[in-house]
């Protein structure tokens with residue numbers, strides 16, 4: 174009798190527990206995307222850590238089982254991952270308006286960023302104004318053309334510096350990063366911010382790097398938002414300190430320009446002053462140009478050089494093209510780039526295989542919406558896995574091979590219209606710096622290839638170069654590329 178009573182109690186209790194669970198934890202009308210096993214409080218973290226691979230590879234693997242739209246809960250923070258071109262198109266085009274919000278990263282939640290960030294804000298009126306200014310003034314074709322000689326000069330300085338280092342083992346990205354900071358410094362306020370060798374006196378490079386490292390460090394509050402006010406790892410505190418130190422570096426430049434401003438705008442500072450931005454807004458925007466503009470471009474250039482060293486036949490083709498178009502003893506200019514289709518194909522192929530932002534930047538649902546038959550509730554975070562999409566065998570033949578030729582035969586471009594190739598994103602949040610990056614990166618890569626031949630330290634052969642990936646703020650080669658330059662062409 175007791176056994177029968179226990180069984181009936183069990184039969185009544187189990188449905189009750191299930192019902193309660195569904196009522197409390199699973200919104201009935203929400204058909205959420207499929208998910209790897211997920212536990213209360215830790216979510217899918219075991220499935221992610223268990224793979225022992227960088228996050229972009231783990232999520233690419235998980236999508237093979239769970240599909241193009243997948244829900245992964247990191248701690249208590251739900252994130253939807255789009256992993257095919259169709260899913261990317263739904264997120265970035267069909268539902269662009271609903272899914273283009275942002276959460277400001279926990280480490281960056283300091284007073285001025287909360288209020289004035291462009292990168293981490295929703296699509297507010299100020300954001301729209303800034304995007305318009307970026308398109309029509311700061312990175313307009315006219316402004317970029319006016320600044321062309323400065324960029325060429327900055328790349329020339331890099332070449333001159335490397336000439337002096339002939340035969341030495343160099344971590345190339347260090348100097349490329351500095352060159353990019355100088356190019357950005359000139360776009361922003363017409364000044365250099367980096368000196369080669371011992372002359373790196375103003376300290377901008379190390380502060381920007383530190384801020385990038387803070388941004389890339391996993392913050393436990395991202396997984397457990399209730400912990401945010403505690404700032405347990407001190408990341409927000411460190412961020413506030415570095416931001417106030419870096420702001421001091423350009424304080425006097427902004428002050429002087431406010432007083433002396435006249436004539437047509439010649440850089441970003443002029444444009445911002447003409448449009449009534451105050452010093453706090455200007456500080457945030459400067460930072461959000463130096464940060465995303467330097468790291469992404471420098472990682473792409475490093476990957477491009479590594480791929481060309483590993484593929485000497487492709488490197489020879491780039492050199493041949495440069496010798497024909499630029500001439501064997503002249504320097505590359507930006508105006509040569511449109512006549513260098515093979516070089517451009519190499520850059521695109523690098524961005525396909527090694528997208529600097531493999532998940533773009535995290536988006537946020539500003540309202541609940543239906544995507545591919547699933548519900549994405551308001552405030553869920555979204556990642557678009559550009560890495561998986563750009564290596565999808567359905568779109569790309571031999572996807573893990575470096576084959577620039579594929580871009581010679583195809584129309585595919587990074588302008589956001591080809592959803593199997595989205596290194597800069599697409600839709601309303603597409604990268605604002607794309608017009609600058611697509612001039613600067615080919616100029617630097619071609620100048621390095623044209624002026625120098627490269628060898629690897631310790632007599633390593635090209636095919637022995639490891640192409641391991643490390644995901645921090647951008648997708649970087651691990652360890653950093655070290656190479657030995659040998660001068661190819663004499664002083665121009």
Ligand code: HEM
Nearest residue numbers: 292465466469470529530533534597598602604605606610
């Ligand atoms: C290889 C170079 C670069 C790559 C691969 C890249 C990629 C990206 C990606 C994927 C996004 C996010 C798109 C999204 O959320 O859907 C983005 C946003 C952004 N990028 Fe870039 N970027 C590069 C260079 C630059 C440069 C040179 C600048 C500035 C000078 C810049 C400034 C920004 C800004 C401000 C945003 C935020 C836009 C917004 O949220 O509205 N980027 N970039």
